[in-house]
Amino acid sequence: MKKWLLIIFACILLMASAFAEETLQNVVIYFQDGGMALLPAEIGNDAEALAAYCAQYFPGRMYTTDGDSAALDYDATLSEEWTKAHYGENSRAMLVRLVKLGLTQTTVITAQGDEVTVPSHCLKFADGVDAQHLLGFVYAPRTGEATIREKEGGSAKAIGKGKTGKVVAILEYDGGNFTKIRYDDIEGYIRTDCLIFHDGKEGALWTGILHINGVKDGSKTVTIRADKSTSKAKVAAWETGTSVIVHAEDKGWYTVEKDGWVGYVQSQYLTLIQD
Secondary structure, eight states: OHHHHHHHHHHHHHHHHHHHHHHTOOEEEEETTSOEEEEOHHHHTOHHHHHHHHHHHSTTOOEESOHHHHHHTOOEEEOHHHHHHHHOTTOOOEEEEEEEOOSSSOEEEEETTEEEEEOGGGEEOSTTOOGGGSEEEEOOTTTSEEEEESSSSTTSOEEEEEETTBEEEEEEOOSSSEEEEEETTEEEEEEGGGEEEEOOSOOOOEEEEEOBTTBOSSSSEEEEESSSSTTSOEEEEEETTOEEEEEEEETTEEEEEETTEEEEEEGGGEEEEOO
């Protein structure tokens, strides 16, 4: 009997020891901008102490202790090559948040607590999407908007509207009638023929300045269209003097981009700036 009591007591001690070791483990916190930190157990396992510590040493940086859940909060993966070039040879591909999405050099992300501009083709938004369909912008030249649906198919529940010209991340593409996109904070499906795809690589020809009869003082606005015709839907009205990225020219119309929007403007309203 005493022998069994000793065995039971020893088991209890082992379990208590294991529990103590578990509660004393250091804690890894994961930041939404891709960073990680290893904190002492007395901080990481105390919610108030953790919040105070992060507020003092990592102000403004959102974090979690759940690595799997943290991954759901990221918008994209920044390539290992770019990360190494800018954050050191020992760096790995970095999970980042999007601030502003553009077709080429105009994507802004939050990385290591800072906002930086990166080449769009260095980002990956989802596995399985080929490089030629990395990005796109909404193309709805007649009505000015396209329906975003919860699932594939024209009868699926509508969850939002995509305005023509808006740059979006491609999350699923198989060449079918519908493509999954991220439009700001909405993830859903849009008709594939309502998208113009882009590979995110450098494709801009020049920069340009909008004007009306040479006036560039912001006193007037220039209408940006969804296609190369004054009868097509309006993307935006940008002030004269606004600087835009110019991607292409065709029959008196330029394809221009600014702040995550793409549209077309007549050549008479644009002065090119060539380096």
